[in-house]
Amino acid sequence: MNIYDISMMVKYSMPVYKNRDEKRPRLTVSRDFDSGGVYESRIQMDLHCGTHLDAPLHTVRGGKTIPAQDLVQVVSRCKVIDFTHLPEKIGQVELAASEIGAGDFILFKTKNSHIDSFDPDFVYLTADGAEFLKEKGVSGVGIDALGVERNQPGHPTHTILFTAGIAILEGLRLADVKPGEYFLFAAPLKIHNAEAAPVRAILIEGINL
Secondary structure: OEEEEOOOOOOOOOOOHHHOHHHOOEEEEEEOOOOOOOOEEEEEOOOOOOOEEEOHHHOOOOOOOHHHOOHHHHEEEEEEEEOOOOOOEEOHHHHHOOOOOOOOEEEEEOHHHHOOOOOOOOOEEOHHHHHHHHHHOOOEEEEOOOOOOOOOOOOHHHHHHHHOOOEEEEOOOOOOOOOEEEEEEOOEOOOOOOOEEEEOOEEEEOOOO
């Protein structure tokens, strides 16, 4: 059995969306052994920082929040598909050439996984690609970028997926993962009323469940 950690390291210098300073996580020490006998710290971070799960409220007015996420969707079998050859986007044409079926949780491995800084030209999923996945009846989508789409007015990719009940996992690191089938564990932190939550995402290879 092999376990792959496909999560980003959370630290101040990590890549953040559009390099916005307010999105950088800040870890501060609130008590140490000299001041309180124990070591304690607190973190301040954007919920879309690093590896995270989006909830429908992110782009859908009145949408469901993170506690409503069905864990069966994010603790399940998945397929890693290699799209590292694509320079810009994943659309219907590219997806149609892949083996995708109803109930699949699809993880997109792209050139994004090999870039350690924020790339404004990251590979993303188009709206017609989202429609294709909706028609296929997939359960979830994961991508190795801090967003599943970029600079699309109205955020159609997110909204199409959310309205179809498809989970969205962003900020993955798949450089060391080969295409194929795995078991995914990507449960989010249970944060009340949140539109997103951090995830420690892992892939497990070689188990039968």
